[in-house]
Amino acid sequence: MPLDMQSPSSSREPILTARGLTKRYGKVVALDRCDFDLYPGEILAVIGDNGAGKSTLIKAISGAVIPDEGEIRLEGRPVHFRNPTEAREAGIETVYQTLAMSPALSIADNMFMGRELRKPGLMGRLFRQLDRPRMEAFAREKLSELGLMTIQNINQAVETLSGGQRQGVAVARAAAFGSKVIILDEPTAALGVKESRRVLELILDVKARGIPIILISHNMPHVFEVADRIHVHRLGRRLCVIDPKAHTMSDAVAYMTGAKVPEEMKAA
Amino acid sequence: MPLDMQSPSSSREPILTARGLTKRYGKVVALDRCDFDLYPGEILAVIGDNGAGKSTLIKAISGAVIPDEGEIRLEGRPVHFRNPTEAREAGIETVYQTLAMSPALSIADNMFMGRELRKPGLMGRLFRQLDRPRMEAFAREKLSELGLMTIQNINQAVETLSGGQRQGVAVARAAAFGSKVIILDEPTAALGVKESRRVLELILDVKARGIPIILISHNMPHVFEVADRIHVHRLGRRLCVIDPKAHTMSDAVAYMTGAKVPEEMKAA
Amino acid sequence: QDGISACLITKTETNPFFVKMREGAQAAADAAGITLYNYAGQIDGDHESQVQAIETCIANGVDGILLVPSDSSAIVSSVQQARDAGILVIALDTPLNPIDAAHSTFATDNFEAGRLIGQYAAARLGEEAANAKIAFLDLNVSQPTVDVLRDQGFMTGFGIDVKDPNVIGDEDDPRIVGHDVTDGNEEGGRRAMENLLARDPDINVVYTINEPSAAGAYEALRAVGREDDVMILSVDGGCPGVQNVADGVIAATSQQYPLDMARLGIEAIARYAADGTLPENTPGKDFFDTGVRLIAAEPVEGVESISVEEGLELCWG
Amino acid sequence: MAEFHEKPTLLRRMQHALHVTPSLVPLIVLLAAIALFALLVGGRFFSAGSQSLVLQQVQIVGIVAAAQTLVILTAGIDLSVGAIMVLSSVVMGQFTFRYGLPPELAVLCGLLVGLGCGLINGLLVAYMKLPPFIVTLGTWQVFLATNFLFSRNETIRAQDIEAQAPILQFFGQSFRLGGATFTYGVVFMLILVLGLAYALRHTAWGRHVYAVGDDPDAAQLSGVNTKRVLISVYTLSGLICAFAGWALIGRIGSVSPTSGQEANIQSITAVVIGGISLFGGRGSILGALFGALIVGVVSLGLRMMGTDPQWTYFFIGVLIIVAVLVDQWIRKVAS
Amino acid sequence: MAEFHEKPTLLRRMQHALHVTPSLVPLIVLLAAIALFALLVGGRFFSAGSQSLVLQQVQIVGIVAAAQTLVILTAGIDLSVGAIMVLSSVVMGQFTFRYGLPPELAVLCGLLVGLGCGLINGLLVAYMKLPPFIVTLGTWQVFLATNFLFSRNETIRAQDIEAQAPILQFFGQSFRLGGATFTYGVVFMLILVLGLAYALRHTAWGRHVYAVGDDPDAAQLSGVNTKRVLISVYTLSGLICAFAGWALIGRIGSVSPTSGQEANIQSITAVVIGGISLFGGRGSILGALFGALIVGVVSLGLRMMGTDPQWTYFFIGVLIIVAVLVDQWIRKVAS
Numbered sequence A, B: 001m002p003l004d005m006q007s008p009s010s011s012r013e014p015i016l017t018a019r020g021l022t023k024r025y026g027k028v029v030a031l032d033r034c035d036f037d038l039y040p041g042e043i044l045a046v047i048g049d050n051g052a053g054k055s056t057l058i059k060a061i062s063g064a065v066i067p068d069e070g071e072i073r074l075e076g077r078p079v080h081f082r083n084p085t086e087a088r089e090a091g092i093e094t095v096y097q098t099l100a101m102s103p104a105l106s107i108a109d110n111m112f113m114g115r116e117l118r119k120p121g122l123m124g125r126l127f128r129q130l131d132r133p134r135m136e137a138f139a140r141e142k143l144s145e146l147g148l149m150t151i152q153n154i155n156q157a158v159e160t161l162s163g164g165q166r167q168g169v170a171v172a173r174a175a176a177f178g179s180k181v182i183i184l185d186e187p188t189a190a191l192g193v194k195e196s197r198r199v200l201e202l203i204l205d206v207k208a209r210g211i212p213i214i215l216i217s218h219n220m221p222h223v224f225e226v227a228d229r230i231h232v233h234r235l236g237r238r239l240c241v242i243d244p245k246a247h248t249m250s251d252a253v254a255y256m257t258g259a260k261v262p263e264e265m266k267a268a
Numbered sequence C: 001q002d003g004i005s006a007c008l009i010t011k012t013e014t015n016p017f018f019v020k021m022r023e024g025a026q027a028a029a030d031a032a033g034i035t036l037y038n039y040a041g042q043i044d045g046d047h048e049s050q051v052q053a054i055e056t057c058i059a060n061g062v063d064g065i066l067l068v069p070s071d072s073s074a075i076v077s078s079v080q081q082a083r084d085a086g087i088l089v090i091a092l093d094t095p096l097n098p099i100d101a102a103h104s105t106f107a108t109d110n111f112e113a114g115r116l117i118g119q120y121a122a123a124r125l126g127e128e129a130a131n132a133k134i135a136f137l138d139l140n141v142s143q144p145t146v147d148v149l150r151d152q153g154f155m156t157g158f159g160i161d162v163k164d165p166n167v168i169g170d171e172d173d174p175r176i177v178g179h180d181v182t183d184g185n186e187e188g189g190r191r192a193m194e195n196l197l198a199r200d201p202d203i204n205v206v207y208t209i210n211e212p213s214a215a216g217a218y219e220a221l222r223a224v225g226r227e228d229d230v231m232i233l234s235v236d237g238g239c240p241g242v243q244n245v246a247d248g249v250i251a252a253t254s255q256q257y258p259l260d261m262a263r264l265g266i267e268a269i270a271r272y273a274a275d276g277t278l279p280e281n282t283p284g285k286d287f288f289d290t291g292v293r294l295i296a297a298e299p300v301e302g303v304e305s306i307s308v309e310e311g312l313e314l315c316w317g
Numbered sequence D, E: 001m002a003e004f005h006e007k008p009t010l011l012r013r014m015q016h017a018l019h020v021t022p023s024l025v026p027l028i029v030l031l032a033a034i035a036l037f038a039l040l041v042g043g044r045f046f047s048a049g050s051q052s053l054v055l056q057q058v059q060i061v062g063i064v065a066a067a068q069t070l071v072i073l074t075a076g077i078d079l080s081v082g083a084i085m086v087l088s089s090v091v092m093g094q095f096t097f098r099y100g101l102p103p104e105l106a107v108l109c110g111l112l113v114g115l116g117c118g119l120i121n122g123l124l125v126a127y128m129k130l131p132p133f134i135v136t137l138g139t140w141q142v143f144l145a146t147n148f149l150f151s152r153n154e155t156i157r158a159q160d161i162e163a164q165a166p167i168l169q170f171f172g173q174s175f176r177l178g179g180a181t182f183t184y185g186v187v188f189m190l191i192l193v194l195g196l197a198y199a200l201r202h203t204a205w206g207r208h209v210y211a212v213g214d215d216p217d218a219a220q221l222s223g224v225n226t227k228r229v230l231i232s233v234y235t236l237s238g239l240i241c242a243f244a245g246w247a248l249i250g251r252i253g254s255v256s257p258t259s260g261q262e263a264n265i266q267s268i269t270a271v272v273i274g275g276i277s278l279f280g281g282r283g284s285i286l287g288a289l290f291g292a293l294i295v296g297v298v299s300l301g302l303r304m305m306g307t308d309p310q311w312t313y314f315f316i317g318v319l320i321i322v323a324v325l326v327d328q329w330i331r332k333v334a335s
């Protein structure tokens, strides 16, 4: 079985790499000298048991958590994001497991949170007035693309949406603004069958636009359906990277849970 | 295809029935004249899309929500639970989707919340002192049965546990105290592969003890592995009840999402 | 502890009246070589802090306590404890209830202070006093004794039937437009004045509990252009207040002498510490009257008053 | 999930309006209160004079309530507003009269002191991550003690200010419009509230204030600099309180260190009656203005009826609870 | 998920102790404060007399803080504690002296009034689902106005009480132990706090109080009758405040309607310094007692040093913030 730890599916340079990332919470080591590589245009799935440190890994990459040690490079240049805004400005867009929306604000407000558009001219420059019509039109367009226009009112508060609809808004936001990397942490966990399908289609769409995606999921069929490579995370670090075409779901689960140890590991 | 709406897998009397349950939240009708039947000793799975009303149904049954209309009978007698405590006293034990634990309190405290044991003798009767040793020993035993004794300290606050461990504590609590019916709302949603497996084993254990179980899950392989009958919920009511041995997962999903309509419905 | 020490406990230490009292006491104590500790309640009426202060004074082993009680009755027990510990206790400004709970009381006769301005107002109006429209700007809802004494004293001086002299507000004289509370500060004075003007815009006499509330009332009157045809009466005789009499803001004020109260008190403690002499009362009264004088820019026949210039010599704060 | 699809009736449309415009509820209560007292007290109460008097009486509380609203929208609370206000006004007065600064400069110093106090609150809340209630419980006492120590408990007389530094009384100047008298302080309050209402609704900063109050973690993750927002809110609150201190000089004519002790309770009361959630993220600043006006109307109305001041407190207490009950009921019906 | 498995060092064990026993932090601060003032003031401060004086001075705040703790543990706040206390004491006094009831009966009536006030708060919070801050902001004013109206602002003199109804002063009686004087009120405070500490830790009711404060929905679903718990807490809080009112008569000798205006701020300060979370569910009632004692020690120490009272307020303000900073720092290090 070919298990590739370093070599990418293509031989191009990775767009995003991390080396030796470590993050401790008190006595818990959520990330333990973790490495990570993402190649241009690929869908990389990250799988692993509960508490393996997947969410912490992507939080470190997206600036939501500052690692204690280790280095992150974007397009070869080292980056040190101090907050999610900086990562977003660098083109990394993330849908967190907790969704990160402001319940009382509208869908449009949430989509543009932190990157609001201002009116052109004096009203915008001097009075810093928001350009509501433009933001709303954009939001409506993005939600339609996702087939989410069952939402009638773009000014509806997010708290009035169902769990699935919220998930959709969060994914739409990331897809709309991500220019270099899009990260999705369990984007289908709260979704029904139909909605999950739409999200998977969207992921493939984004890939077709040439933007690489990191997908965290517990759902093996989904992972095996869309991923180009699968990063298996275990005990705070990358255990191995496997090729979904060369492995079965049971292999993946066996690695994840420690039931089976990858070849090189045994050797080492 | 045999689709049974009324007739049980056995011909015995149902232990729990509901007729015409309705529950509105403002304009949303979460339950729309819903019927429900649970037979002694069976595992009944409830499946349905997001927002179909599954959680509301079991909340109505377990006293967490008071239906606007409709009737519930336990062992043939009408019951009107005004809160979860009354349902518990009647022998119905529930693991809610939100788990319902007090984060700052210990595992033992949480397991016995609302049914604490008091010391024997004067200290218990007069000073109402809790019997900590007895509660802790019991909690430890129940967690071991679930293979959850990686938890070192039964006096640990629940907030220090991982999502999966919390889930396990909630399931252990229900299994330990349920005498007539046990209801589990998405008990494996937050769990990894190994932990999910343990919960499924526990469900079969409980069934072996003769106690019927209601299992809500989005996970079709799990449902088809353990369920005796499958209640398909759609748009706030029971669409049909199917036999997992006579149907495929795709059938179930097709009913759930409305892609396919059960025979009798077409006739009607 | 060697040397003589004393305590001064005031109601608050944010009211200029008490600030000056404290300065007077400090000066007298420095002159006599007495160590002085100062305490105060957090707000007017806060007698619990005063109880704590008395206890601290006992623990510190002082020779005498000068006390302006926030509640006349409420701290009598603590005063008794101090007396039991051999400490001389003198009430300043506000008597205890019963008045002999303290060894002695050095105070203004507050009823007299009110009576004087009432009399003055009536005399200034002459005939028109029968048709006066009077607003009463009192202290606060808990009606402390100074509040009641001055208010009812004013009515007595003006010729209004006070009914129960211990209660404000039970009178039925039609000349009374109404009572409102000011908390003894400018803000409250203005608001109360506005409220009463809204009830009857023809008010022409205003009684105020003290000079800050009078200043606030004046602002309200000025806002509606009535500052020149309404007579404001007050009590205190602080320097800003007397200056306000000179400027025509206040028609007349009853001046009291907190500096004297404090100085005399410290001297009494010094004497007591030296040879155990107890202070004596003003003949015919059950307290030592530190005196009150009426200050008016325009004196009237039949009411004794001193001029603004004299008032400024004697003023405090 | 089934839904009723009904024709929107008048009632339903009203309920919808109430739901999307939260400040409508206190506005209705305000109009009802005015109508009630017009009935009880008679025409006098309804006069332009009485109504503009209410505005003058609530101007200080109204300005402070605007500051309080900002803080409460971020799920905080500012117990130090009254202390900041009076400290600022004392600084304006004493810098002029004790240190002989030009009054304009003294005003500027007072405003800076208010801003600085707010900044201290903001730093403790945003960087030390202390609960706002505790932070401002502490700074309240610190600022108030500073005020008394610095002022030496001296009052500066209105006449002296008028003669030497009239700019301190700027907000007390007034003009007439019909039968009504408006002070510049009242105008300032109205402009301030409308300006903040605009900023909260129509600028990114405003949306971020709501987002931080709603769910700070979510706001942080979705790209809001929560720390900066919190600091801007507390600092602005301090600055507004300093303006309230300036307006206070205009209102009472003089500078007095004992003023404003009730400002925090009164401002919180206005905010609460105005339907702004103490849990943050919900409510409109116009509501706080209406809340202040409701208290003003009820107080003046009761006084004009000749009610004993003690009963006024009683009724305000009842009013607080009833206002919130009504608010909750309307929201329930409307949802 | 990897874990470090270190040998528990002394430091780590201390940190662990601090973590599981939250009241240790204020206890350490308390001891430090006593040591500091013993140094600054000298032997006088360290004497049994001075130390028992602190106990006497904090007894009222200590009792009220116990009530406040219960409410805050359920994530509420009770602004009406001071008003309930003084209203109860006035009822005890006036029922005896105005209506001529036997004093024992009057005391009972006073206790019932306190309980009733608490019940009103509880019903509004539990059944009307109003935020506790707003409810008690309203009832505070209502109870206080009632107190003034009912008492007619009359103080009942200590001499009269001593002569006719000594039982009203019951909690003022004292006994000596070594050089220290203990009043029954102090003893009551200690027994009350220890009793409540027991009930909170070792009875089902206590666990439910924590659970409700922690997450009311979860508590409800896992079988706690949240409404009943809330009502029991507010009612008990009212009753305790009534006892505080009784103890107040013992402490000041007389019955005065102007007492207790500062009790709510002081009790909240004690609770906060005692390390109890204002968000509910976390903290120990012993902490509140230590918090009250810390304020008492610092105030007495500063007074005995002859510090200007304004500086005392200043330092207490600083103390509040520092105490919470220390508390937070220790928790962070220890976690």
Ligand SMILES: Nc1ncnc2c1ncn2[C@@H]1O[C@H](COP(=O)(O)OP(=O)(O)OP(=O)(O)O)[C@@H](O)[C@H]1O
Residues within 6 Å of the ligand: A025, A028, A029, A030, A048, A049, A050, A051, A052, A053, A054, A055, A056, A057, A097, B161, B162, B163, B190, E001
């Ligand atoms: N803020 C935090 N404070 C303390 N511990 C944390 C924190 N965040 C994560 N952890 C711990 O770090 C470990 C890794 O958590 P993480 O959320 O990264 O896991 P995960 O792989 O995403 O799990 P899941 O599949 O359940 O989402 C867990 O033990 C978790 O309890």
Ligand SMILES: Nc1ncnc2c1ncn2[C@@H]1O[C@H](COP(=O)(O)OP(=O)(O)OP(=O)(O)O)[C@@H](O)[C@H]1O
Residues within 6 Å of the ligand: A162, A163, A190, B025, B028, B029, B030, B048, B049, B050, B051, B052, B053, B054, B055, B056, B057, B097, D001
């Ligand atoms: N407390 C509530 N207030 C308002 N609406 C509610 C409430 N609880 C449920 N609903 C609504 O009722 C409908 C049914 O919700 P329910 O939670 O029962 O769905 P479900 O089938 O359990 O979905 P899921 O699979 O996502 O858990 C949804 O539209 C939901 O938004």
Ligand SMILES: O[C@@H]1[C@@H](O)[C@H](O)OC[C@H]1O
Residues within 6 Å of the ligand: C015, C017, C093, C094, C146, C184, C209, C210, C211, C235, C236
């Ligand atoms: O007599 C004093 C009065 O003159 C002052 O203004 O306020 C407090 C009173 O005790």
Ligand SMILES: [Mg+2]
Residues within 6 Å of the ligand: A054, A055, A056, A097, A185
């Ligand atoms: Mg995760």
Ligand SMILES: [Mg+2]
Residues within 6 Å of the ligand: B054, B055, B056, B097, B185
């Ligand atoms: Mg559900």
